[in-house]
Amino acid sequence: VCNFMSHEKCLKNVKIPCSCIAPSLVRVPVAHCFGPPGHYKRKFCTVCRKSLESPAFRCEVCELHVHTDCILFACSDCRQCHQDGHQDHDTYHHHWREGNLPSGARCEVCKKTCGSSEVLSGMRCEWCGILAHAACYIIVTPECTFGRLRNMILPPSCVQLFSRNFSKLHCFRISENLPTESDEDDDVDGSTQGSAKDVQISTDSSKQTLKIFDGNDAVKRNQFRLISVPRIAKNEEVVEAALRACYINDDQREYELQTFTQQALLCDDVINRNDAAEDSNLCSVFRESVPEAWIIRAKPKDEEVIRIYPAWLKVGMAYVSLRVNKDSTTQTVIKEVLPLLGRQSECLQNFKLVEVLMGSKQVQRMVLDNQELILNRLKDIRKTSIRQMNQTRFYIVENSKSVVQVHLFVGGLPPQLSSEEYTNILKDELAIKTNVVSVSHVYQAQGAVVLEISCFSEAERIYMLVKDTTVNDKPLNAVVIPEVVASKIPQNCCPLLVFVNPKSGGLKGRDLLYSFRKLLNPHQVFELTNGGPLPG
Template sequence: MFASLQSHAACFLSVRTECTLGRLRCMLLHPTCIRLNTRNFSKMHCYRITESCSHELDFLDVDVDPSAASKDGHPAAAESGKQFLKVFDGDDAVKRGCFRLVSILRATKNEEVVEAALRMFFLPDEPHDFELHEIGGMQRLHSDDILNRNGGPDNRGSLKDAGDSWLLRAKARDAEVIQVHAGWPRSGPASVSVSVSQSSTAASVLNEVLSQLHRQGDESSKFSLMEVNMSSKQVQRSSLSPQENMLEKLQEIKKVSLRQMNQTRFYVVENVNRTVKVGLLIGGLPPLLAKEEYVQLIQEHLTIKSHLVSISHIYASQGAVALQVSCFSEAERIFMLAKDTAVDNKLLSSLVIPEILHTQLSQDVCPLLVFVNPKSGGLKGRELLYNFRKILNPHQVFDMSNGGPLAGLHTFRDVPRFRVLVCGGDGTVGWVLGVLEAVRHKLVCREPPIGIVPLGTGNDLARVFRWGPGYSGEDPHHILVSVDEADEVLMDRWTILLDAQDVSEDGKDNEFLEPPKIVQMNNYFGLGIDAELSLDFHQAREDDPDKFTSRFHNKGVYVKVGLQKISSSRSLHKELRLQVDNQEVHLPNIEGLIFLNIPSWGSGADLWGSEVDGRHGKPRIDDGLLEIVGVTGVVHMGQVQSGLRSGIRIAQGNYVRLTVSKPLPVQVDGEPWIQPPGHIIISAAGPKVRMLRKSKQKQKKSSAGVKEGRPESPSSRDGGH
């Protein structure tokens, strides 16, 4: 494992040399538990990266423009009494022209210059183990030399020949001590120290390591020594031949780049003759087909070779199939071909799926599966995606715009325990919950608890579970700690059957009726004025999506739409017939009817209200009951949003039947449309879902208004406690 750490000089001695991952240990997917057979697949393909990598800068290599250095640095040096040296850390840096500017005083001893250069390259070694060579003449700078203001030693004679480019070299040593890490999970220290001399070979080092790891009974031929170099752009692995001289190998790496040596580790790994097995997930196929039809489509459009390719999983509800390919070239061909293939005028998608070795996961490990919607919250979603890929294993972080939730759930299908973190709005959370419900029978962990990082506009679901009204740039590490400490609670989900029927007396338009459809509801279901405002807002966003990048602008548009509807009125109670638990319910004079599953509506408003009455029970998110509330118009809705009033309580129940006599705007969790006349049935949807509620003691104190704080009060349904 590689990890970076910054500490005070006084604290450095107390820092453990081996990274234990701290609070992230139990939620991180350990690299040894991942198998990914790739050959020509790029990092972009392996990590399912679609966004621009322009922000993936190489922070370790700083290419300094010599003209800029002379223009900006030397005048300042003349005024301040300082001078700047161009220092290279190896032959590779000289070849590429990458150097660091080291600032020193006019008269500085060599050891002080070396120490300054080591600091500039973030190398933790002792200065007496290094020396400087002038580039060009390669004159060595001795320890008793003093640099003059022109960058050359005072004992050189003429100052006009002095150079300012120097090469930092490690002094040759007769012996070195290296750390060799075990390539498998183990208790106790993860690495051992081995002394390397001029006669040491990779085979002798391997035998010494196996002895210290108490594996001396195993044949050394079953193991090999691997060199792993991690740069900021890629990780390179190479096995060392048994006869390779280790001291010469170390000196060669140091000569190429001192930083590369600092980023190089040695591992002892078991030699396993693995069969080629590349996992691909092909999406974009027509949904709800039979297995034979999917096989035919794959064969017809991708011309797969049956002796090399097999279908391991079929997700008919998602229109996707998982392939196992036993040939690298065939996998690469299918991967690229699928991206250019359309079925029923819809382009297919293809993803490389890693294999999680679930049997190697520790008993106390519960890895976190992270979904990020980069289109939510402006650029904040993209920023979170990038940060979580750096903190966690990139194979446990999934871009929702590239394969949706299925890619992550399919990858984690055999993991016995895991948690889910969804970064997005309520619609994104509902998307994940919907796919989870559809494929849970194929998962070993069928009910993973779900946490939320709110990136949307309303974020009502996140408010109820204390994750806040929106993401405001919190440290991703703090978010992960909060997820680790969150409490598990249950939440109801509801199935809504919308069956369009001609309920008029003449029944002339039966042949044009829409087929019945089923949708899932997590937050609320609205008919009338509430849905009409959502529909107008949705259409405005569809017309110009680039303007809808902030919650402030979105709320402004919503208010504008509401003001346009303030004078309109409709007698909704005359167009609806409501039955709750098989009992007819009289509707008052209202313009909107809303069915609540959670105590937050319209960006944090408490529509049901906190007042206790004798006719209705105290609402909970896991009580199996819906709260049915009416609003009289836009003004009433504005008063509810301001906390001045509550809605009109109508009923509570777990089975609702509506008869609609005219086309009406409806919305489910913020997704609006016009629903034709017919019947609407709402009932409980399968098992309750497990959600993660942020621990109260970890909540940050804020000056949020009563409106945003009310759904999180003890009197609301935040988990029923």
């Protein structure tokens, strides 16, 4: 599935999870911050484990590299750089990332070479930088002390940022319009890039290359995977190849292939070619006249086993398996789960079931209605994308009474005005709601204010609206400001603040920003042209 290679004698020591099960092993889902595609020499894709010969993406916060057509399958396992109200804790464990180590890297445990420029090998903690073999890192003390830079790093437990649906690029003040690394004429569209990479395997005249869509969302976005199969093949063989291309390790008998016409793209009217009277295992789906594009669908089920994760668990990762049927609702699931977690004496109304989609670019959370049928919800997710089903979790969460506070810096306003005048301008230009928005700080000389917002949706609306708003022919700008809890900073810690001007120093600013964000907490790094300190 993921092109992992090992000596036969070394198989017993393999500890690295396959890409198809990696999402289930993520402890705390944290989205990545992908910059523009670029060329990265001697680097390997974390998903398919192949070298990055074409333009690829890298996370601006951690050492994750992926092909453009593999980005959808990457785990949301970036570093947790602040507390956002979800599974917050004060003790941090090593955050291991496999591969892309220098060839001379040495293992902390056995002191032997653990890096390679030929394959994806070795492990690195992205906080303290400790290196180890895949077979050695499991015996390293789990708690991370942030390494040699511990006195300069701002501990994540000291930073609070209730970002919800804000992009990680917004949270870390990373410019969304960074210049590409090189070769600007390269086409980096996900689907076409996948075609260029995989079509080479189907030059054999006895085989046929087909487009596989994993759901309605892939059809709308024209994001497909390519598979190469014999021209005369059985349904089960093609389904197995399609699942492997989507990094799904489920039983192929639970899925089926469907083909669609051009009209189906608009009206969801899908033609199921597997409903023929003859046994599908005996008939072949590929002949000369077979369409080149197919949708892989999950067959409907009368009951399923789902995993429920307790959100109050601070360390480690555990879940409860629960069988649901067509009558199971959110409320009945909560009622059955609480006794299994030792919370049977507590009121059902104090808990809610949250659906979490662990996308590589954004982690989305949605509270399920108490009367929603679970099987129907699973069916809808799989209809949208079977890949998304593999990246979806259900958490049981305690209802908290925490106060929502989002701090938004807004600059570009006329200077030397009063707080009331700035409020009136924002009312006219942004239609702010004064019952949930207040001005907490005013910087008159620079024409800037800090807004304190007690509603997530209002904060998101204002942030997106500021981008397209001008006052006196001057564009406004907005920055999401984290809250630093000074009382939690260790006594011997003096966090370093880094300011980088990307337009000076031989235009190496992007590389400097990337290096500092990787070495420190990204909240310590400021780009002078995007959310840096105010003049004066």
